[in-house]
Amino acid sequence: MTATQHExxxxxxxxxxxDGIVTLTLDDPTASANTMNEIYQRSMQAAVxxxxxxxxxxxxxxxxxxxxxxxxxGNLTLMSQATRDDAPRIFAEVEAVKATLRRLEKLxxxxxxxxxxxxxxxxxxxxxxxxxxxxxxxxxVKIGLxxxxxxxxxxxGGITRTVxxxxxxxxxxDVLLQGPQFDPQTARGKGLVDELVATREELVPAAxxxxxxxPEGGVQPWDAPGYKMPGGNPKSPALAQFLPAFPALLxxxxxxxxxxAQKAILSAAVEGATVDVETASRIESRYLTKLIVNQNSKxxxxxxxFDLQAINAGSLxxxxxxxxxxxxxxxxxxxxxxxxxxxxCARAGMQVVLKDVAQxxxxxxxxxxEKINAKAVERGKLTEEKSRELLxxxxxxxxxxDLAGCDLVIEAVFEDPSLKHQVFAEAAKHVDADxxxxxxxxxxxxxxxxxxxxxxxxxxxLHFFSPVDKMPLVEIIxxxxxxxxALARAYDVVQQIRKTPIVVNDSRGFYTxxxxxxxxxEGLAMLAEGVHPVSLERAATQAGYPVGTLQLSDELNMELMxxxxxxxxxxxxxxxxxxxxxxxxxxxxxxxxxGRPSRLKGSGFYEYxxxxxxxxxxxxxxxxxxxxxxxxxxxxxxxxxxxxEALETAKCFEEGVIDSAxxxxxxxxxxxxxxxxxxxxxxxxxxxxxxxxxxAPIGLAAFVARADELADAYGERFRPxxxxxxxxxxxxxxxx
Numbered sequence: 162m163t164a165t166q167h168e169x170x171x172x173x174x175x176x177x178x179x180d181g182i183v184t185l186t187l188d189d190p191t192a193s194a195n196t197m198n199e200i201y202q203r204s205m206q207a208a209v210x211x212x213x214x215x216x217x218x219x220x221x222x223x224x225x226x227x228x229x230x231x232x233x234x235g236n237l238t239l240m241s242q243a244t245r246d247d248a249p250r251i252f253a254e255v256e257a258v259k260a261t262l263r264r265l266e267k268l269x270x271x272x273x274x275x276x277x278x279x280x281x282x283x284x285x286x287x288x289x290x291x292x293x294x295x296x297x298x299x300x301x302v303k304i305g306l307x308x309x310x311x312x313x314x315x316x317x318g319g320i321t322r323t324v325x326x327x328x329x330x331x332x333x334x335d336v337l338l339q340g341p342q343f344d345p346q347t348a349r350g351k352g353l354v355d356e357l358v359a360t361r362e363e364l365v366p367a368a369x370x371x372x373x374x375x376p377e378g379g380v381q382p383w384d385a386p387g388y389k390m391p392g393g394n395p396k397s398p399a400l401a402q403f404l405p406a407f408p409a410l411l412x413x414x415x416x417x418x419x420x421x422a423q424k425a426i427l428s429a430a431v432e433g434a435t436v437d438v439e440t441a442s443r444i445e446s447r448y449l450t451k452l453i454v455n456q457n458s459k460x461x462x463x464x465x466x467f468d469l470q471a472i473n474a475g476s477l478x479x480x481x482x483x484x485x486x487x488x489x490x491x492x493x494x495x496x497x498x499x500x501x502x503x504x505x506c507a508r509a510g511m512q513v514v515l516k517d518v519a520q521x522x523x524x525x526x527x528x529x530x531e532k533i534n535a536k537a538v539e540r541g542k543l544t545e546e547k548s549r550e551l552l553x554x555x556x557x558x559x560x561x562x563d564l565a566g567c568d569l570v571i572e573a574v575f576e577d578p579s580l581k582h583q584v585f586a587e588a589a590k591h592v593d594a595d596x597x598x599x600x601x602x603x604x605x606x607x608x609x610x611x612x613x614x615x616x617x618x619x620x621x622x623l624h625f626f627s628p629v630d631k632m633p634l635v636e637i638i639x640x641x642x643x644x645x646x647a648l649a650r651a652y653d654v655v656q657q658i659r660k661t662p663i664v665v666n667d668s669r670g671f672y673t674x675x676x677x678x679x680x681x682x683e684g685l686a687m688l689a690e691g692v693h694p695v696s697l698e699r700a701a702t703q704a705g706y707p708v709g710t711l712q713l714s715d716e717l718n719m720e721l722m723x724x725x726x727x728x729x730x731x732x733x734x735x736x737x738x739x740x741x742x743x744x745x746x747x748x749x750x751x752x753x754x755x756g757r758p759s760r761l762k763g764s765g766f767y768e769y770x771x772x773x774x775x776x777x778x779x780x781x782x783x784x785x786x787x788x789x790x791x792x793x794x795x796x797x798x799x800x801x802x803x804x805x806e807a808l809e810t811a812k813c814f815e816e817g818v819i820d821s822a823x824x825x826x827x828x829x830x831x832x833x834x835x836x837x838x839x840x841x842x843x844x845x846x847x848x849x850x851x852x853x854x855x856x857a858p859i860g861l862a863a864f865v866a867r868a869d870e871l872a873d874a875y876g877e878r879f880r881p882x883x884x885x886x887x888x889x890x891x892x893x894x895x896x897x
Contacts (some may be wrong), residue, residue, distance in 0.1 A: 171221055173204040174227075175211060180218035183212060187287075187428035188227035193230045197258055197317070198239075212268055217599070220370030221379075222268065223365055224291055225275035232284030235312070241462045242278040245454045252450040259318050262290040271378035273368035276354070277361045279303045280344060285353065287319035289326070292378050295367050296345040298357040304348040307340035311465055312458030316428045316449025321441045322707045324430050325383040327352050327393030337426050338411065347817040374601040377617065383438055387636050394434050404431065416702035419852070420838050421457050425449075457858055458838050460840030460848045465831060467659070468823035468841070471897075477821055478652040478663040479645035485532035485653045487511055491592060493584045495526025495557065498601055499573035501629025504530040506571075508630075509658040514564050516588075517686070518649045523557030533630060540587050540614055564591040569654060572600040573621060581605075582613025589614065599649050602724050603674045607640035607667045608772045614624055618644040621651045624671060626832055632863040634831035635660045640667050661831060665813075669729055672819050676809045676842065678725070681717065682711025682745030683805040691789025692798060694766070694782050704799040705836025712775070719749045719758040743878075751785065753821035797874070803845065804868055808837060808843040815884040822847070847894045862889045 165406060166529035172189040187195045195201065212219055219541035225233060243251055265272060274288035276296035288294045296302060305324070306315040313825075314320060315337065323332040335341075335351055348354040358367050359413040372378070374786045383389055393400040412428055425448040433441030449563050451460050488511060492503045495517035503526060517523040530552060537543035562585045564570070569590055573582050580776055581600060589598075598620045600610050622638030635655045639648055648664065656664035688697055688711070698709030706713075714722070726746055733740035757764040768776040810829065817829075825874065826841025839845040851857035865881045872879035888894060 162673075163790070164445075166691075170200060170206070171204040172198075172201045173208045175208050177215075177219065177251070178369075180369070181218055181374065182223060183219055183221070183342045184223045184365060186223060186225055186227050187232055193217070193228070193750075194230055195226060195228055195284070196234060196236050196779065198236045199670040202254070202258055202261070202777070206257075206301065207626050209261050209264050209268075212270075213264065216268065216270070219268075219270050220264070220376065221270050221369070222272040223368040223533070224272065224287060225365055225368070225401040226277055228278065230278035230284070230289055231274075231280040233279070234282030234284055234440075235313075235317070237466050239452050240313070240744065241459050242361075243453050244703075248450050248454050251453055252446055256318055256443070259446065262318055263439075263442070266290045266292075266381055266519070267384065269379050270424040271372045273371055274303065274696050275364040275481070276302070277364055277369045278669075280554040281305055282308055282315065282316050282319075286315060286319045287744050289322040289353075292316060292381060293356070293368075293371050293375070294373070295356040295358060296348065296354045296366060297361050297364060298359055299347050300344045300346075302345055303341040303342040304345060304353060305340065306336055307342055309340035309420075309422045309426060311337060312420075312422045312444070312455070313338075313452050314422055314449050316445050318442060318445070319425065320429050320445050321433055321438060322381075322383075323353075324434050324441075325381075325438070328393075328675060329395065329430060329434050330392055330403070333407070333427065337430065338414070338423050341840070350828065378611060379837075390434060390715070395431055396435060407431070416707075417699065418703055418836065418838060419457070420705075421455055422452055425452055455855075456585035456848055456850050457838055460844050461838065461846070462840075463844050464826045464837070464840040469824045471823050472661060472663065472827055473656075475652065477662065477824060477895055479649045482649035482749065484644055485650045486657055487597070487650075487654050489567045490571060491516060491564040491567040491588060491596075493570065493572040493580055493588060494574040495523045496573065497529070498625060498627060498629060499571075500526035500529035502571055502601065502625060503527070503555055503862045504533060504551075505629050505658050505660075507551050511554065511569075511657075512568060514553045515555055516561065516564065517559060520557065520559040523559055527555050532765055553649060555684045556831075561587045561591050564588055567592040567596055569597050569599070570601045571601060576602060576605055578610060578613070581610055581844055585614050589616075591622075595619065599651065599654075601625050604670045606669055607638045608642070611640045611642060617643040619647050621647050622667075622671070623651060623655070624673065626673075626868055632831070633661050635830060636671055636828060637662050637664045638667055638671050638675055658692045659681055661827060663822065663828040663832075664821070665819050665828075666817055667733055668816065668818045670725070670815055672810075673828055673832040674725075675813065675818075676806050678722070679743075679805040679809045680802045680833075681710055681714055681722070682743040683801050685744065685745035685748040685800060687793065687801060688786050689744060691787065692793055693788040694778055694786070696792065697798065698778075700795055701802060703795075705838050706802070706805055707834045711766035711778070711804065714739060714752075715767055715775075716748075716827065717759075718761055719752050719765065720762075721759075723749050723753060741878075748786070748875065755785070791853075797871070800867065800871060801875060801879075803836070803839070804871055806833075807842050807845050807864070808868065808879065808881065809884050811846065811882065811895075814843075815882060820896055822897055825895070859892060863887070865889055 168189050174186040177183045189195045218637045230392045232486050272291040273293045274291040280288055305787045308315050323336050345357055358364055429448045433444050490511050492499050493514050493516050503513045507513045513528050534548040538548055570592055572584055574584055598621050604625055607622040611620040614620050619641050624636035626632035637651050652662050673811045701709040730740055760766050763769050768779050810825050821826050822843040825843040829842035830834035830837050835842050846864045847861050848860045866878050868881045
């Protein structure tokens with residue numbers, strides 16, 4: 162395409178009707194979704210110029226979209242490539258985009274956004290520059306400002322306008338800091354949308370009707386004389402007394418972890434609320450520019466946009482195999498995991514046979530779903546009718562014969578190979594001849610479990626995380642004989658139940674369970690070395706982990722940890738492979754010896770009341786593991802946990818357990834709580850930068866250098882492998 166042809170292309174189509182209402186239709190000819198790229202910027206500027214030129218013939222403006230989505234937001238590819246040297250250019254571009262929207266907002270004619278699909282980030286910011294927002298009432302449509310989840314802030318006017326629309330406190334707490342995505346009904350309740358229509362066909366007519374009914378509606382509240390910010394501005398006594406609590410609340414929410422975006426959002430909102438709109442907008446642009454060139458946003462964009470998008474699009478699924486949907490699933494085992502799996506499958510519309518050894522056990526498993534539904538009904542998130550429909554799809558039983566017609570089997574019994582073999586042998590007599598056979602196991606090798614079935618090509622691992630109804634990830638484990646067809650079907654099943662799949666190859670502990678063990682063991686080793694338990698817990702949460710190592714150990718159950726360690730040791734002895742006991746194992750053994758193995762047993766590193774609620778650290782912990790006089794630097798405490806998991810992730814790549822950086826990143830964040838601000842275990846390595854030196858080099862070489870420092874100080878387990886050094890030498894990284 163020539164430069165002239167490119168310039169003639171437009172992403173904003175301009176059409177004026179006989180009533181003088183102009184419809185601006187967003188439709189990027191170069192992409193499947195509208196984004197704030199160069200063609201949009203040029204096209205929107207030209208459209209707004211024309212509106213001003215033809216202002217006397219214009220009675221109002223409707224902004225809508227020809228795409229399935231309304232508008233997808235900023236160009237994240239360009240943002241992820243930006244460097245500090247690009248900061249002046251980025252600031253100028255952001256300001257130019259906003260200047261166009263501000264001119265649209267101040268046209269003096271009513272402007273209505275007709276939101277036909279997802280309006281996230283920049284999409285909602287375009288709509289916020291309009292005087293009225295109408296959305297189609299479709300729960301699949303998402304509306305919000307999710308920039309914080311990508312290490313960014315809503316810099317297209319999102320902070321400036323929501324603070325003035327909703328007030329400082331509501332804007333921050335409800336919309337900005339956590340970046341939630343709302344369905345249209347909720348968005349209207351939050352004040353982001355003014356009106357809903359039932360169908361997309363009604364959108365533009367409804368928008369034009371509003372314009373005709375409100376010919377003087379072309380003024381934003383904050384541009385009108387006498388405007389007062391809802392809840393007061395930061396200088397008003399009513400709000401000023403609460404302002405000091407905002408940073409404290411944010412620190413508590415983030416648990417001390419480094420999330421620059423949330424801090425920038427808070428700062429931009431408060432500072433912007435004390436000045437006029439134009440100045441507030443510039444403040445917002447400056448904070449956004451700083452975040453864009455910061456490595457943190459690049460890490461989070463990689464994981465939560467590029468990696469997640471690729472996985473959801475089927476990047477880890479074998480290609481050329483027809484999509485598949487399960488209709489009837491047999492869940493073997495009605496304990497907490499089985500009950501959670503049954504609920505999740507029923508919620509997705511499957512018929513579920515929940516099988517256990519005794520009818521009362523199976524019935525108890527169904528009660529799990531009844532309790533979830535009862536809470537949802539009580540909160541108004543589910544109707545009684547929908548609840549009954551879901552529960553009617555779950556059939557508890559103690560009879561294998563009820564599995565007739567099942568095209569999917571998910572086994573969720575105890576981690577005992579012989580028991581798993583037994584239940585599959587019985588189930589196979591009744592389920593469909595080509596049913597997909599899945600084992601929910603967190604550590605047992607799938608290839609070994611497959612020896613218990615007569616169709617190993619249809620056998621695969623599905624590792625669910627607890628609680629199943631809340632955890633978003635499922636780890637799919639491919640055994641030595643698992644076919645591409647079975648893997649594709651398993652991938653489809655995970656997406657059918659609205660979970661995110663990652664695919665790994667078979668080994669003991671697979672990827673997630675194997676890697677989390679190294680973080681836990683490293684934390685326990687530091688406890689034995691004399692790191693104060695409170696410091697240890699705070700270091701974990703400040704690093705970005707959801708909970709501290711000691712709390713996590715109590716939840717995981719140290720007796721189970723010891724059992725897994727024993728099985729790993731015995732497997733190494735059988736295979737003749739080297740096995741070095743981690744120093745953290747001695748702490749586990751000691752806690753079991755003194756009768757404090759887990760929350761389940763009512764006592765661990767923490768104290769628990771009779772209801773199992775955590776009360777605080779066990780007072781005897783200091784006597785059992787005395788703190789050292791000379792404490793390890795806090796940075797080293799954090800890094801030892803992070804690097805333990807990252808280095809084991811590198812070994813998983815080296816051994817072929819995992820062969821996708823996307824799977825490593827999403828699996829580590831969603832499955833085992835690796836800090837989200839790092840972008841995941843693989844991105845942590847490839848995007849590593851000294852947190853205390855923002856001018857330091859970025860990349861795998863920097864990670865290897867820091868790992869060598871840790872190895873020199875704390876042991877050879879931190880020494881990078883030849884595989885990692887070879888990647889650095891060749892300038893390569895992990896496969897995408």
